[in-house]
Amino acid sequence: MSKxxxxxxxxxxxxxxxDGARVKTAxxxxxxxxxxxxxxxxxxxxxxxxxxxxxxxxxxxxFISGVLRGKRGLPVVREVGKSGVSRYRIEIERELGAIKRTxxxxxxxxx
Numbered sequence: 001m002s003k004x005x006x007x008x009x010x011x012x013x014x015x016x017x018x019d020g021a022r023v024k025t026a027x028x029x030x031x032x033x034x035x036x037x038x039x040x041x042x043x044x045x046x047x048x049x050x051x052x053x054x055x056x057x058x059x060x061x062x063f064i065s066g067v068l069r070g071k072r073g074l075p076v077v078r079e080v081g082k083s084g085v086s087r088y089r090i091e092i093e094r095e096l097g098a099i100k101r102t103x104x105x106x107x108x109x110x111x
Contacts, residue, residue, distance in 0.1 A: 030055075034063065035090065038076060043089025064088060 030053045037044040037052060044052075049060045068074045068090075075091040 031067070034060075034068070035074075038068075038088055038090045039092065040089065043079070043087045045085050045087050047085075049088075 033052055034044075034049055037049060046057045046060050049055075050057050053060065055063070064076055068076050076088055077091050078086050078088050080086050
């Protein structure tokens with residue numbers, strides 16, 4: 001006999017299981033969900049991103065640092081509000097309406 005176990009917060013094919021309720025991510029990956037949250041004017045706190053993804057806070061911070069800032073080169077900034085809560089957002093160039101990106105894939109090498 002095989003025994004099936006369900007863990008709270010486990011991930012199953014782009015959906016999150018949380019206390020038995022399945023929340024669909026509407027065909028979007030967690031990366032896209034985090035980027036959308038960080039593109040908002042106020043950005044998002046680690047707690048908000050943890051609730052959005054089902055990840056632990058240290059995993060969210062690592063994802064921001066390693067994937068968004070590191071691999072994708074997105075200009076993620078951290079600001080501390082009056083309440084003392086850190087909020088993260090992607091710095092958007094307002095004049096052009098485009099995200100400032102750095103191309104880290106070429107490492108300055110000429111094509």
